[in-house]
Amino acid sequence: MRDYSMTQTPSHSAGVPQHKLLQLLAQSGAPLADGPLPCCGERLGRLFGLSNTLTLDSAIAFRTRQSGMNQGPAIERVTQELANTRRALIRKISSYGSEVEPTESVDFEPYLNAWLTLQRRVVAASRQLRDKTRKVMKDHNQNLARLAELDSAFDQAMAGYSSQSFAHIPKVLEQRFQALFPALSQTQQTPSEASQETGCAPGDRLHRYCEEAQNLLLAELDVRLEPVLGLLEACHNEVTNSP
Incomplete structure (x- = not known):
């Protein structure tokens, strides 16, 4: 079994009842569902319309016309690219906030724009890696080619829901910013004036x-890379078990 520790975080270990992203959102004040969620099949059924069901049926019945060839080296390259991309994104996310020019007043908009820029990089990188992995799978053999088609069908069916869900994170960040800087949000006071009222230096609250915000984006990065990790693990299992 291949070691994925270089691309996974402890939050993905078996037995964890709630994903780290949900935990962080809850800590930031985001409302979460009360009680247990419906079973996975029921939740997926709500997302799949008639066209998605037809696409899924086609994916299940998919048969590649290519004879296929060993894509082991290509799979290794994508795996290494995933690790390199993740490390590079973590470095960028860890420097979030340093690119915002300091001003006399603390304004949320520059920090939101900087965060959204990083989020778009995370989305683009995860999308590119997922597409590359599917391409390698389709060129390997029938089993992986069908799995790639299934992943594409699920990806299309859940795209709108995923975008809508991740779009709530900036709203949570704005609420958190306003909670940390209530005087600035309500009266547009300067940081020194707000510090006198709260007894806490604005620099500490900004840090x-x-x-x-960094932790939320790091958790989102892991969520977006999970499909790629799953596909690559299937690839390595197929290559290992192939005669």
Whole structure:
């Protein structure tokens, strides 16, 4: 079994009842569903319309016309690219906030724009890696080619829901920013005036906000890379078990 520790985090270990991203959102004040969620099949059924069901049926019945060839080296390259990309994104996310020019007043918009820029990089990188992995799978053999088609069908069916869900994170960040800087949000006071009222230096609160925003984006990065990790693990299992 291949070691994926270089691309996974402890939050993905078996037995963890809630994903780290959900935990961080809850800590930031985001409302979460009360009680247990419906079973996976029921939740997926709500997302699949008639066209998605037809696409899924076609994916299940998919048969590649290519004879296929060993893509082991290509799979290794994508695996290494995943690790390199993740490390590079973590470095960028860890420097979040440093690119914002300091001003006399603390304004949320520059920090939101910087965060959204990083989020778009995360989305683009995860999408590119997922597409590359599917391409390698389709060229390997029938089993992986069908799995790639199934992943594409699920990806298309869940695209709207996923975008809508991740779009709530910036709203949570804005609420968190306003909670940390209530005087600035309501009266547009300067940081020194707000510090006199709260007894806490605005620089400390800004550092805390940036750290929380970084953690949310790091957790989102792991969520977006999970499909790629799953596909690559299937690839390595297929290559290992192939005669």
